Amino acid sequence: MQSLDELVGDLVDRYTGEKDHPGDGGPGLIHRLDTLGLRTRQPADGGHAPPGSRPPTSIEAVSWSQRIKVEAIQLDMQLRKSGRTQAWHRALKAIPPGAEAADRVPEVLSIVGRWHGTVLTVLGLRGPSVHFRHALCLACGQRTVYGRADDDRPRAWCINDACKDGDTEMPARYEGRRLYLLTENRVS
Structure with a gap:
């Protein structure tokens, strides 16, 4: 799993990924959301669509980009205990030291990890959960419980915010042998 600094770096600077799942070293993931090409088709007959009939970019990508930026600014303000805002990219870069200073690293790692995973899914760099x-x-x-069945690393996780898995105070995560125990725990 990537550190908080690495996740933020992937979102803002360059997508480097992790050892087992390397990125391509291209622009940051949020920049990619903001510049994602059209997902609409051109007219089949070569004609012209009316002006303004196509959005400048994917609505879903823009929506997620804006949501993550707003949440990053709010989280940065909470961590700094300040009413002053920063630009989204500065706020995101300030989150790791802010989380350490506020002693909230596991909680913030979960939030930023969720943003990171969402962006990867929206961009099509990873399949949906x-x-x-x-x-x-x-x-x-x-x-x-939600999961992803990647060939090299099947895994699942609980999305219940009230879930506390042992001493971690974090929602449960399932990989390896523990994932198989989860799949046997079915309710009809």
């Missing part, structure tokens, strides 16, 4: 609707979380007992 799937709701395991028949599986109960082993830690909280709720049907709030």
Whole structure:
């Protein structure tokens, strides 16, 4: 798993990824969301679409980009305990030291990791997660488990904010042998 600094670097500066899943070294992921090309088709007959009929970029990508930027600014303000805002890229870069100073690194790592994963999914660099609707979380007992079945690293996680897995105070995560225990824990 990437550190908080590495996740923020992927979002803002360059997408380097991690050892087992390297990035391409290209522009930051949020920049890619902001400049994502059109997802609409050109007229098949070579004709012209009416002006303004196509959005300048993917609506979904713009929506996620704006949401992450707003949440980053708010999180930075909370960590600094300040009412003053910074530009989104400065706020994102200030999050890792702010999380350390506020002693909230695990919580902030989870939030930034969720942003990172969302951007990778929206950009198509990673497949979407799937709701395991028949599986109960082993830690909280709720049907709030999602997962991804990548060939090299199948994994699942609980999205219940109230879930506390052991001493981690974080929602449960499932990989390896523990993932197989989760899949056997089904409710009809």
